[in-house]
Amino acid sequence: MRNVVIGFLGTVLDMGRKRKWKPTVSLCTHPGFSVDRLELLHDRNYNRLAWSVKREIETTSDTEVLLRQFDLDDPWDFQEVYGKLFDFAQGYGFDEEREQYHLHLTTGTHVAQICWFLLSESRHIPARLIQTGPPRGEEDVTKLDIIDLDLSRYNALQQRFDLMSREMSEQLRGGIETRNPAFNALIDRIELVASSSDAPILLLGETGTGKTELAKRIYELKLQRRRVKGRMVQVNCATLRGGTALAALFGQRRGFTGQPGSERTGFLREADGGVLFLDEIDELGLEEQAILLHAIETGAYYPLGSDIEASSRFQVIAGANRDLAALVSQGKFRPDLFARLNMWSFTLPPLRDRREDIEPNIMYELARVERLQGRKTGFNADAAERYLRFARDPGTLWPANFRDLSSSVERLCTLAPRGRITRTMVETEIAALGRNWHETEADPDRQIVQDALGGQIDGIDQFDLVQLAQVIRTCRTSGSLSEAGRKLFAASRAAKASRNDADRLRKYLDRFDLTWAALQE
Ligand SMILES: Nc1ncnc2c1ncn2[C@@H]1O[C@H](COP(=O)(O)OP(=O)(O)OP(=O)(O)O)[C@@H](O)[C@H]1O
Ligand SMILES: [Mg+2]
Structure with missing residues (x-):
C-alpha cells in the first residue's frame, strides 16, 4: 500500500519564519511515518513557497510531491x-486497493479543517485524518496523531454506544425484563430504526399486543435522540368518519361551512415537527389515504375550503390490526400508501407466542395497579403458582392479549382482601375468563349484539339475535341508512313489494332501541 497525504500548504507555518517547525516538511520526513506521495494544495499567490517546500521535501525524503494549484477567493x-474540495474529491479517482489516504489537518484555515472532517466523515474522501504538532519538551520528533473517524473502531466508544442502545431498547420494552428472543430481537431492530431513521414506521399485530403503547415509547425515544422536536399527535382513524374526517386531518378554513369560528387546525398541522400517530390506519377512507400520502411525501396539502397550500413536516407511525396487504388486494387500502408505510413494518407477536414473558408482565401489571390503587398487593404462594400455570398454559389463548392480562390482574387486585390474592379468587377468575372467551369465540353474533346494546341481551331470543347481528353488520358497513336498507330488503324491493327500505329498517332498529347514529359510533 502506498501512503498518500493530501494537505494545504501552510502559508505561515510552512514558511518556517515564526518558529523553526514546518508541519508539511516535518510530516514527510517523520521517522515513524513514510509518505510516498504528497498532494500539496496551494493558492497561485504562494507558488514560490510551494516550490521551495516541494524541493525541501524531495531532497530530504523519498516523498514525491505533486503541487496542485487550488485558488480560493476567500479561504474562510x-x-x-x-x-471546491468536493469537486476535487469527485475528480480525484481514489484507488483504495493500492493507496491509503490521509488528510493533513494542521495546515490551512479552520474552515478547511472542518471541510476535511465533513468530507472524510461522509466518505466522499476515503481518508483518515492526520494531525501534527511541534516536538514537545526534550524530544525533537514532530508529534503525529492519526484520527480514524470510523467510530466503530474505538472499543471504549463502541461500548458506550452499545450501552446506550441497550438502555433505549429497555425503554421500548417499558422496563419489563422480557425474555422471548423473537420479541427482544424485534425491539432491538425498532430501536435501531427509530434512532437512525425518520421514515414511517408501521406497527402491526392483533388487538391488544401493545401497538399503541409502543408507538408512544418510540416517540419518547425519538424525542430523546433529538430526531423530533414537536409533539406526538395521536389519531384513531376508526373515529374519523365521512365528511368530518378531511377537516379533522387536514384542517378547515374559517367560515368554510358558513359558521363563524369553524376554523380547524387539523392533526397534520398540529404534528408539524413531531410525530403523527395514525392508529388503526386500516380504517382510513380511500380519499383521505390519497391526500395523506401526498402530504407525507411532499409535506404539502390543502385544508378544506382553502386554496392556499398548507405545509407540515412530520414523521409517521401507523398502527393496524388487520392485514394491510390483504386489504390492498381487496381494493380497500391504497397500494401506494401501503408501500410508503411498509418500509419499516414490525409485527408484534401475540401474548400466547410469548409465554416466557407472561410472568414479568404480570409483575409489571401488579406494580401498575398498586400505583393506581395506592396500596400493596400480592399473590399468596399457591395462588401465584396456579395463576401462572394457567396464564402460561398452551391452551390459554389470551385473545385480546395485554388487554385481557391487564384487566385480569386488575380485577384480582381490586377484589383482594387486605391486599392478598388467594387461590380461590384465582380459580374464580380463571373460570370467568374461560366463560368469557368461550362465548366470544363460540358466538360472534351474540358478541356483536352485546356490543351494540351495551350488554343488555338477556331478553332477546336466539331467533332474533342472529337476524339482528346481520342487520348490525350491514349497517356498519354501509354509508347510509338507505344504502343498508337497499341491501337488506333487496328481494322485496325487486318484487316491488316494499317502497321505503330506510323507514322499514329504522322501525326494525327501533324495536331494540337502536338508532342508525348509535350504530355508526
Ligand atoms: N407489556 C405491555 N405492553 C403493551 N401494552 C401493555 C402491556 N401491559 C399492559 N398493556 C396494556 O394493554 C392494553 C393494550 O395495549 P395497546 O392499546 O397498546 O394495544 P394495541 O395493540 O394498540 O391494540 P388495538 O389494536 O386494539 O388498538 C393497554 O391498556 C396497555 O396499557
Ligand atoms: Mg391501539
Missing part, C-alpha cells in the same frame, strides 16, 4: 471551500 468562506 465555508461554501466556497467545501464546494
Whole structure:
C-alpha cells in the first residue's frame, strides 16, 4: 500500500519564519511515518513557497510531491471551500486497493479543517485524518496523531454506544425484563430504526399486543435522540368518519361551512415537527389515504375550503390490526400508501407466542395497579403458582392479549382482601375468563349484539339475535341508512313489494332501541 497525504500548504507555518517547525516538511520526513506521495494544495499567490517546500521535501525524503494549484477567493468562506474540495474529491479517482489516504489537518484555515472532517466523515474522501504538532519538551520528533473517524473502531466508544442502545431498547420494552428472543430481537431492530431513521414506521399485530403503547415509547425515544422536536399527535382513524374526517386531518378554513369560528387546525398541522400517530390506519377512507400520502411525501396539502397550500413536516407511525396487504388486494387500502408505510413494518407477536414473558408482565401489571390503587398487593404462594400455570398454559389463548392480562390482574387486585390474592379468587377468575372467551369465540353474533346494546341481551331470543347481528353488520358497513336498507330488503324491493327500505329498517332498529347514529359510533 502506498501512503498518500493530501494537505494545504501552510502559508505561515510552512514558511518556517515564526518558529523553526514546518508541519508539511516535518510530516514527510517523520521517522515513524513514510509518505510516498504528497498532494500539496496551494493558492497561485504562494507558488514560490510551494516550490521551495516541494524541493525541501524531495531532497530530504523519498516523498514525491505533486503541487496542485487550488485558488480560493476567500479561504474562510465555508461554501466556497467545501464546494471546491468536493469537486476535487469527485475528480480525484481514489484507488483504495493500492493507496491509503490521509488528510493533513494542521495546515490551512479552520474552515478547511472542518471541510476535511465533513468530507472524510461522509466518505466522499476515503481518508483518515492526520494531525501534527511541534516536538514537545526534550524530544525533537514532530508529534503525529492519526484520527480514524470510523467510530466503530474505538472499543471504549463502541461500548458506550452499545450501552446506550441497550438502555433505549429497555425503554421500548417499558422496563419489563422480557425474555422471548423473537420479541427482544424485534425491539432491538425498532430501536435501531427509530434512532437512525425518520421514515414511517408501521406497527402491526392483533388487538391488544401493545401497538399503541409502543408507538408512544418510540416517540419518547425519538424525542430523546433529538430526531423530533414537536409533539406526538395521536389519531384513531376508526373515529374519523365521512365528511368530518378531511377537516379533522387536514384542517378547515374559517367560515368554510358558513359558521363563524369553524376554523380547524387539523392533526397534520398540529404534528408539524413531531410525530403523527395514525392508529388503526386500516380504517382510513380511500380519499383521505390519497391526500395523506401526498402530504407525507411532499409535506404539502390543502385544508378544506382553502386554496392556499398548507405545509407540515412530520414523521409517521401507523398502527393496524388487520392485514394491510390483504386489504390492498381487496381494493380497500391504497397500494401506494401501503408501500410508503411498509418500509419499516414490525409485527408484534401475540401474548400466547410469548409465554416466557407472561410472568414479568404480570409483575409489571401488579406494580401498575398498586400505583393506581395506592396500596400493596400480592399473590399468596399457591395462588401465584396456579395463576401462572394457567396464564402460561398452551391452551390459554389470551385473545385480546395485554388487554385481557391487564384487566385480569386488575380485577384480582381490586377484589383482594387486605391486599392478598388467594387461590380461590384465582380459580374464580380463571373460570370467568374461560366463560368469557368461550362465548366470544363460540358466538360472534351474540358478541356483536352485546356490543351494540351495551350488554343488555338477556331478553332477546336466539331467533332474533342472529337476524339482528346481520342487520348490525350491514349497517356498519354501509354509508347510509338507505344504502343498508337497499341491501337488506333487496328481494322485496325487486318484487316491488316494499317502497321505503330506510323507514322499514329504522322501525326494525327501533324495536331494540337502536338508532342508525348509535350504530355508526
Ligand atoms: N407489556 C405491555 N405492553 C403493551 N401494552 C401493555 C402491556 N401491559 C399492559 N398493556 C396494556 O394493554 C392494553 C393494550 O395495549 P395497546 O392499546 O397498546 O394495544 P394495541 O395493540 O394498540 O391494540 P388495538 O389494536 O386494539 O388498538 C393497554 O391498556 C396497555 O396499557
Ligand atoms: Mg391501539
